[in-house]
Amino acid sequence: MGTTGSHSTPDAAEFCRALLDPAAATPAGLTGPDGRTAPKRFNVYRNNVIVSLCDALAQSFLAVGALLGEDYFRALARAFVLEHPPESPVLLWYGGEFAEFIENFPPLGAYPYLADVARLEWAWLQSYHAADAAPLDPGALGALAPEAVGEVRFGLHPATRMITSPWAIWDLVRLNRFAPDPQEALDPARAQSVLVSRPELDVNVLLLRPGGDVFLGALMRGAGLGEAAGLALEQCAHFNLSECLSDCLSNGAFSGLQLDR
Amino acid sequence: MPAELKSQERARTGADIPARAGAGLKADHVAAILETRADIGFFEVHAENYMGAGGPPHRQLEAIRERYPLSLHGVGLSIGGEGALDREHLGRLAELNRRYEPGLFSEHLAWSTHDTVYYNDLLPVPYDRATLDRVCDHIDQVQETVGRRMLLENPSTYIAFAHSTMNELEFLTEITRRTGCGLLLDVNNVFVSSTNHARSPEAYLDDFPMEAVGEIHLGGHAPDLDDEGRPLLIDAHDRAVDAAVWRLYECVIRRHGAVPTLIEWDNDVPCWDVLFAQAEEADRILARASSARLRQAG
Numbered sequence: 001m002g003t004t005g006s007h008s009t010p011d012a013a014e015f016c017r018a019l020l021d022p023a024a025a026t027p028a029g030l031t032g033p034d035g036r037t038a039p040k041r042f043n044v045y046r047n048n049v050i051v052s053l054c055d056a057l058a059q060s061f062l063a064v065g066a067l068l069g070e071d072y073f074r075a076l077a078r079a080f081v082l083e084h085p086p087e088s089p090v091l092l093w094y095g096g097e098f099a100e101f102i103e104n105f106p107p108l109g110a111y112p113y114l115a116d117v118a119r120l121e122w123a124w125l126q127s128y129h130a131a132d133a134a135p136l137d138p139g140a141l142g143a144l145a146p147e148a149v150g151e152v153r154f155g156l157h158p159a160t161r162m163i164t165s166p167w168a169i170w171d172l173v174r175l176n177r178f179a180p181d182p183q184e185a186l187d188p189a190r191a192q193s194v195l196v197s198r199p200e201l202d203v204n205v206l207l208l209r210p211g212g213d214v215f216l217g218a219l220m221r222g223a224g225l226g227e228a229a230g231l232a233l234e235q236c237a238h239f240n241l242s243e244c245l246s247d248c249l250s251n252g253a254f255s256g257l258q259l260d261r
Numbered sequence: 262m263p264a265e266l267k268s269q270e271r272a273r274t275g276a277d278i279p280a281r282a283g284a285g286l287k288a289d290h291v292a293a294i295l296e297t298r299a300d301i302g303f304f305e306v307h308a309e310n311y312m313g314a315g316g317p318p319h320r321q322l323e324a325i326r327e328r329y330p331l332s333l334h335g336v337g338l339s340i341g342g343e344g345a346l347d348r349e350h351l352g353r354l355a356e357l358n359r360r361y362e363p364g365l366f367s368e369h370l371a372w373s374t375h376d377t378v379y380y381n382d383l384l385p386v387p388y389d390r391a392t393l394d395r396v397c398d399h400i401d402q403v404q405e406t407v408g409r410r411m412l413l414e415n416p417s418t419y420i421a422f423a424h425s426t427m428n429e430l431e432f433l434t435e436i437t438r439r440t441g442c443g444l445l446l447d448v449n450n451v452f453v454s455s456t457n458h459a460r461s462p463e464a465y466l467d468d469f470p471m472e473a474v475g476e477i478h479l480g481g482h483a484p485d486l487d488d489e490g491r492p493l494l495i496d497a498h499d500r501a502v503d504a505a506v507w508r509l510y511e512c513v514i515r516r517h518g519a520v521p522t523l524i525e526w527d528n529d530v531p532c533w534d535v536l537f538a539q540a541e542e543a544d545r546i547l548a549r550a551s552s553a554r555l556r557q558a559g
Contacts, residue, residue, distance in 0.1 A: 010422075012343045012375040019380060030420040032487055033459035040488040041419040041457075044495060048382040056381070086379040089337025089350055090312045129313030158314070201317055 018042065019049055020082055053081045056091045061098060061121050063177040064114060076105065092129055095122060113167035113188045120169045120205070121177070123161035123196045127203045130159035135199035135252030141245075148259055150226030154219050155256035159198035162220060164213045166191045170205060199252025206251050211239030216248060224260075277364025278303045278330045278476070280519035282543035284536050285526060291321045293533040295328070301540055303364065305332035305523050311361075312353050326361050332476065332523065333363035337379065340399045340413070341372035341386035355407045365476055365521065367412035367445045368403070370396065370433070387422035388432040400440040412443040412475045417450040417482075417496035419457055429454070430468050437473040444470065446520075447478035448510045449502065453494040457487075462509055471517045479510060479543060480525035499528035501539060510543070514550040522547065 010027035018024040025039075032038040054077040058065050065073040080101050086094045099118035108114055135157055141149060163169060168190040175186055193213035195206045208216065211232040218228035225245075232239040248254065281302025284290075293299075304325055311318055325331065335354055338346065358366055371383035386392050403411055415433060427435075437444060446469060455462035481500035487493040502510075502524065514520070524539040 012372065015384065016375045016378065016380070029423045031423050032420065032489065032491075033457075034489070035423065036488075038420055038488050040486075041493065044419040044485075044493070045382055045384060049380045052381045086381065087377050089339070089347070089374065089379045089381075090309050090353070091381065092310070092313050129316050129318070132315035132319075159316075198316065201320060 019046055020085065022046065050078060050081055053086065053091075053094070054078055057081070057095050057098065060095050060125050061118055063121055063173045064098075064102070064118050066176040066180075067111075067114065067117065067172070076102070076108075079105070092125070095125075098122070113165070113169065113172060116163065116165040116167050116169045117172050117176075119165075120163045120173050120194065120196070123163050124173075124203055124205065127159040127161055127196045127198045130198065133158050133255045135197075136249065136254040136256055138246070138249040140257060141249075144259070150224060152225045152257050152259055153222060154225075154254040155258065156220055157197060157199070157252055157255040159196075159203070160220075160253045161196040162193065162208075162213065162216050163196065164191075164193040164217070168192050170194045170207045173205070195248065195251055195253055197251045197253050204251050206247060209238075209240065209244055209247065211236030212244045212247065215239065215241075215244050216253070219248075219254075277362075278332060278521045280521055281547060282540040283330075283332065283521060283523045284540045285523060286322075286325060287526075287530050287536075288318065288321060289530065290533040290536065291325065295324060297533075298328075299533075299537060301329070301537065302544070303330040303332055303521060303523075305334050305365075305525075308333050308335040308354055308357050309337045311357060322361065331361055331363040332365040332367070332521070333357060333361065335366075335368040336383070337373055337381075338368050338403070339372045339374040339379075340368055340403070341370060341384075341392065341396055342374050342399075343372070343395070344375065346399050346402055347374065351403065351406050354403075358407050358409065365412060366407065366409060367414055367476065369414045370416050370436075383416060385416060385418045385420060385422070388425040388427040388429060389422075390426065393427075393432060393435060397436055397439045400436065400442050404440065404442065410441065410443055412445040413437075414445040414447050414478065415450050415454075417447070417453040417457075417494075419493065419495075421458055430465065430470075434470045437470060442473075443475040444473045445476045445478060446471075446474045446513070447480070448513065449478065449480045449482055449506050449525075450496060452503070452506050452509060453482050453496050456492055456494045459491070463512070466509060466513055471513075474517075474520055477510065477513070477520050477522040478525055479506060479522060479539075480527075482506075497528060498525050500526075501535075502542075507542070507546075511546050511550075514546055515553065518554060519547045519551050 010029050014027045018027050026037050026042040030042055032041055054074055057077045080098055084097050099115045102108055102118055103115035168188050170192045171186050175181060193208045195208055197204050214235050215228050215232035218231050229241045279302045283303035283305055286304040286306045311322055338350060369383050373380050373384060451465055452462050455465055479502045480498045481502055483495040483497040485493045485495055522543045526536050
């Protein structure tokens with residue numbers, strides 16, 4: 001098989017179309033040592049591209065991989081790579097659309113929690129690579145005049161993320177990535193919200209207490225402490241301000257505070 | 262680039278890196294390296310792995326850089342690409358050079374980006390006049406932006422372009438002449454490409470412009486077969502250096518003297534001891550060659 005060496009020049013666009021389309025013919029003018037076109041040789045490049053990008057996703061989304069099993073994950077990753085190839089040579093930043101892709105992937109409709117699992121793993125990765133910064137000293141609030149505390153706003157630490165979900169995302173990620181425990185029963189249908197932070201070297205994931213998502217969400221949007229606490233109480237009668245605030249401070253969610261007035 | 266900068270940079274290239282063996286740095290090895298205070302010439306990192314803003318990767322690299330010479334190896338700049346270089350990416354490379362002051366800085370004769378898509382592989386370029394002009398322009402731009410001389414690595418390839426008008430050595434030699442860049446001689450790539458294109462690796466190495474070489478790479482490859490059932494070697498970096506590659510390497514070192522030599526092992530990465538043993542093997546070859554040359558000189 002194969003034609004002898006044509007002298008037409010495959011340009012990069014033609015090369016690329018064939019790279020991402022397994023059904024496409026090998027571009028003409030690419031040959032083995034005998035001058036014949038060489039599909040198997042071209043397939044080395046196709047394989048390198050797809051496999052290395054699927055590997056990158058597998059390293060970033062370990063819990064999604066454990067939940068789906070390797071074969072299914074690789075088929076899913078392959079479909080994602082073909083639809084969303086990377087747009088930067090920095091693969092640390094590859095996979096930001098993976099959660100949304102999973103959410104809209106009809107065969108996974110029976111596993112509605114998977115997209116939020118991917119969101120949490122993406123948040124973990126962003127936190128891991130975020131800029132370093134000193135966390136706010138938890139004692140800083142105590143130095144404020146009591147009447148000023150309600151007005152205080154917090155500067156967010158660069159590594160801080162929050163993921164809220166109607167599913168048990170922390171249990172799902174913990175048991176499928178960080179601390180597998182076959183004895184522990186897992187019920188995905190429990191709402192969980194987590195704070196992801198990295199005050200020093202290690203990324204922390206903290207399960208937020210009731211109302212903590214409303215409270216921290218408001219602070220992250222720039223609300224004052226009093227306003228955020230009021231919103232959380234409105235939506236959750238069990239909200240405990242001192243516990244939730246202490247969780248955020250001891251996990252290094254903030255890097256500074258300011259008083260507007 | 263201006264001639265003045267070229268000569269100044271030529272003197273500095275490799276100054277920081279001894280003519281010894283080094284190893285590609287893997288995050289999983291850092292603790293063992295620091296704990297055992299590994300006696301090794303240098304470490305090399307893929308630049309793209311350190312382009313995050315902060316976190317553990319930079320802490321680890323700072324700890325390594327404090328104790329060892331460092332070589333910075335880019336894998337994503339797409340110097341052989343049809344389009345313009347990604348200025349943001351070039352800026353990130355310049356920033357890493359400023360931050361870590363590596364003794365060597367290298368990239369590949371290959372492309373990986375087209376339009377907006379990054380393909381994450383070192384794709385081949387045709388060896389013709391238009392590509393030569395473009396690659397030289399890109400290397401000029403890199404050396405001007407980063408402010409130093411770079412090394413360009415010879416590729417491993419699986420296909421040839423029927424319309425190439427030069428061979429790889431003519432192409433590489435002309436690049437060094439026009440840009441003043443140095444070369445990173447990957448001996449495994451020489452063996453892989455020579456096998457894949459039914460050429461003699463010895464003849465290729467005989468003609469290689471060694472005066473431009475600032476570093477050597479050694480790595481493992483995986484055997485396969487091509488469409489016609491002939492050997493097709495894949496540059497997989499997933500195993501120890503092949504015996505045939507060690508032999509070629511020893512010939513190069515015996516003839517041309519010691520050159521900083523990196524062991525690459527990027528997939529199926531073994532424990533640190535196994536990778537370190539490969540570096541020690543390269544060090545033994547370098548030491549043998551040095552003592553033989555001393556005897557000859559005496």
